[in-house]
Amino acid sequence: MYPKIVIDLNKLTENAKIISQKCHEHNVTMMAVSKSYCADPKVTAAFVAGGVDYIADSRLDNLALAKGINLPKVLLRLPSLSEVDKVVELTDISLNSELTTIAALDLAAKKLGKAHQIILMIDLGDLREGIWPSDFDSTVRQILTHQHIKLVGVGVNLTCYGGIIPKHDNLSQLAALAERLKSNYQLDIQIVSGGNSSSYYLLDKGQMPATINNLRMGESLVLGYETAYGKPIAGTHQDAFQLQAEIIEKKSKPSMPIGEIGRDAFGNIPSFEDKGQMVRAILSIGRQDVKVENLLPIDANIHILGASSDHLIVDITDVANRYQLGDIVTFNLEYGALLSLMTSPYVKREYK
Numbered sequence: 001m002y003p004k005i006v007i008d009l010n011k012l013t014e015n016a017k018i019i020s021q022k023c024h025e026h027n028v029t030m031m032a033v034s035k036s037y038c039a040d041p042k043v044t045a046a047f048v049a050g051g052v053d054y055i056a057d058s059r060l061d062n063l064a065l066a067k068g069i070n071l072p073k074v075l076l077r078l079p080s081l082s083e084v085d086k087v088v089e090l091t092d093i094s095l096n097s098e099l100t101t102i103a104a105l106d107l108a109a110k111k112l113g114k115a116h117q118i119i120l121m122i123d124l125g126d127l128r129e130g131i132w133p134s135d136f137d138s139t140v141r142q143i144l145t146h147q148h149i150k151l152v153g154v155g156v157n158l159t160c161y162g163g164i165i166p167k168h169d170n171l172s173q174l175a176a177l178a179e180r181l182k183s184n185y186q187l188d189i190q191i192v193s194g195g196n197s198s199s200y201y202l203l204d205k206g207q208m209p210a211t212i213n214n215l216r217m218g219e220s221l222v223l224g225y226e227t228a229y230g231k232p233i234a235g236t237h238q239d240a241f242q243l244q245a246e247i248i249e250k251k252s253k254p255s256m257p258i259g260e261i262g263r264d265a266f267g268n269i270p271s272f273e274d275k276g277q278m279v280r281a282i283l284s285i286g287r288q289d290v291k292v293e294n295l296l297p298i299d300a301n302i303h304i305l306g307a308s309s310d311h312l313i314v315d316i317t318d319v320a321n322r323y324q325l326g327d328i329v330t331f332n333l334e335y336g337a338l339l340s341l342m343t344s345p346y347v348k349r350e351y352k
């Protein structure tokens with residue numbers, strides 16, 4: 001049955017081994033981030049076998065899937081006020097930046113008779129989540145008034161909204177705030193979380209400030225890339241997830257549509273380059289299942305022309321005699337494609 005995503009669990013374990021070993025060599029613990037693969041339990045188990053230290057996700061539904069795993073669960077997205085009870089129930093640690101939410105978590109924790117741990121997020125310029133550094137002391141003082149909340153760390157997220165690259169400079173600001181918690185508040189914090197897969201390269205370069213002792217790794221685990229500069233991580237696999245889709249039409253057609261051009265299925269006015277007659281194949285997958293721009297055909301002679309909700313059109317002119325109706329075309333994936341494919345209920349999964 002196609003389309004299908006083929007998942008090589010051994011390759012994923014190897015990715016996790018290489019990355020967690022590198023982290024551990026630098027006294028950095030590692031959170032495995034499961035959102036890109038919708039927390040598929042088999043994939044998470046493969047990462048656990050590779051030696052990760054925490055399971056982390058933005059979504060509570062995903063963390064619920066990891067319930068049976070004996071590692072701390074971390075909620076990455078700031079908790080919604082409407083879900084604080086579930087946060088306390090399902091997770092050990094959450095990332096936070098709002099005092100109102102932290103107060104609500106405190107009440108929820110009291111109700112459930114359970115302490116809840118938080119990491120205070122600091123915005124160092126990427127402009128997604130986090131308190132502004134100048135609000136640090138007032139925020140910490142407020143947090144410390146809550147009896148059922150334990151401030152266990154500080155963290156930063158970069159290269160997500162603003163595209164800001166983690167450097168020794170900006171991460172040193174985080175390190176300095178962590179030091180301040182120790183010296184000014186006598187807090188023995190366990191976690192100084194220096195970012196996501198885009199911070200990994202600093203380990204290789206020996207530029208990670210020594211105080212940083214945790215990273216939250218998603219894309220690097222699943223696809224084997226550090227994401228500051230988009231380089232493959234030595235020894236890891238970039239093809240642990242592959243898409244296979246089936247050819248449902250193969251015909252020679254012109255490259256230019258015929259007639260007046262209006263809007264395509266998504267309301268955009270398309271434009272075309274005249275490449276003459278070409279051999280085109282249609283695959284039974286579309287934008288409802290996958291972010292087409294993030295598909296990388298393994299056969300470099302296949303070129304993606306476009307897609308509607310349920311059809312993907314490829315140019316196979318250069319390899320026309322190699323592909324017939326019913327044949328399977330295989331793709332490697334970039335992050336957006338992995339995310340969409342794992343989210344689509346129409347895409348089957350095969351494990352090997």
Ligand SMILES: *Cc1c(COP(=O)(O)O)cnc(C)c1O
Nearest residue numbers: 033076157196197216217218219
């Ligand atoms: C998604 C996410 C991560 C993981 O990011 P990658 O770039 O996939 O490594 C880490 N931290 C937070 C807060 C996230 O939302």
